[in-house]
Amino acid sequence: MNRLEVCFTLHKEINRAELSRIIRLKEQHCPRGYASHLRWINENIRDGDIHVTVKEDGCLIAYMGLIWTTVSRAGERLDFLGAGNLYVCKEKSAMGVGRFLLDSVGAYLLYKNVPSILLCRENVSDFYIKRGWNPEKPSDIYIGGQKTDCCLLSYQAPGHWHMAVHIDRSF
Numbered sequence: 125m126n127r128l129e130v131c132f133t134l135h136k137e138i139n140r141a142e143l144s145r146i147i148r149l150k151e152q153h154c155p156r157g158y159a160s161h162l163r164w165i166n167e168n169i170r171d172g173d174i175h176v177t178v179k180e181d182g183c184l185i186a187y188m189g190l191i192w193t194t195v196s197r198a199g200e201r202l203d204f205l206g207a208g209n210l211y212v213c214k215e216k217s218a219m220g221v222g223r224f225l226l227d228s229v230g231a232y233l234l235y236k237n238v239p240s241i242l243l244c245r246e247n248v249s250d251f252y253i254k255r256g257w258n259p260e261k262p263s264d265i266y267i268g269g270q271k272t273d274c275c276l277l278s279y280q281a282p283g284h285w286h287m288a289v290h291i292d293r294s295f
Contacts, residue, residue, distance in 0.1 A: 128221070129179045130228040136171035141230065145184045146175065152214050168294055172207070176232075178225050185213040186225045191295035197262070198284035201284075205295030207242040207279070226255040230279060234285065239281035241291070243267075243274040252277050260285035267291045 135141070149163045154161075170192065178186035193206040207229060212222045233240050243265070244259055253259060257277035262285050265272050269290075276289060 126180050128185075128224055130225065131177045131179070132232060133175045133177070134171065135169050135173045135175060136174050142175075142177070142184075146177070146187050148210065148211060149184055149187050149211050153211050176225065176229055178221060178228070180216075185216045186221045187211045188225055188229060189295060190229070190240070191293070193241075193293040193295055196290040196292075198287050202239070202281075202283075204281065205238050205240045206291070206293075207240050208295045211293075222251070223255060226252070230256050233279055237280075240279040241281060242277045242279070243272070243291075243295075244277065246275050249275045249277065260289075262287060262289040264288040265291070267294055 143162075143165070147158055147165075150161050151158065154162050168191070171191070172192055174190040176188045176190060177184055188210045189208055191206040191208065193204055195204050210222060210225065212225070229240075242252060244252060249259060257279050258281075260276045260278050262276060265274060265276055266288065277283070278285065
């Protein structure tokens with residue numbers, strides 16, 4: 125594997141060509157159609173949210189989104205970066221690119237001193253746990269008022285996770 129470059133770009137600063145490359149990468153894993161991905165981005169991503177990309181020789185090979193979200197738990201409302209949509213180019217699968225991306229995101233979160241949450245399916249939670257994410261066991265998880273059965277993991281976010289958790293928006 126050649127030298128990898130990681131970039132953290134605010135949504136308001138991302139150009140149309142880069143956004144198109146991100147959507148094409150997502151399409152490799154979730155073939156819902158370009159327009160569907162673009163519509164989701166337009167409806168859910170805000171100017172202050174962050175696109176994290178990994179490039180090899182200038183080519184996009186991995187992506188993750190960091191989305192500002194508000195979490196209500198145990199009677200308190202806290203701002204978190206919701207980490208999600210981790211995708212690695214199929215040709216680079218199982219080559220450590222996802223680990224590199226997640227380690228880079230972890231270093232960013234530590235540097236910025238920002239807590240983060242991540243929602244995933246149970247069958248992939250070990251990947252994140254091995255990279256320093258902590259499994260939490262809230263009684264229930266709601267995203268925008270809708271109950272979900274995802275696993276919730278946190279990064280530098282100690283606290284009361286045993287009660288119901290309400291997340292204000294999808295990420």
